[in-house]
Amino acid sequence: MNEQIYTSMIRDIASQNANLTIEKAEFKARLQATVSELEHYQNVLASDSDLNDLFNEAAQKGAANE
Structure with missing residues (x-):
């Protein structure tokens, strides 16, 4: 394969990795917010x-x- 193809492949892989990292961070933030909200409800009920x-x-x- 030529250098242009490799460059395109690396660019695509980097983009995919960045998107997955952003999705992971979003899910982690949403989970933390949900856990915090549940703890609040549990504290009120307690x-x-x-x-x-x-x-x-x-x-x-x-x-x-x-």
């Missing part, structure tokens, strides 16, 4: 037993309806 009981009751009703 701070109020009545609210936690209501949540569990609603969750059981939802599971029964599925």
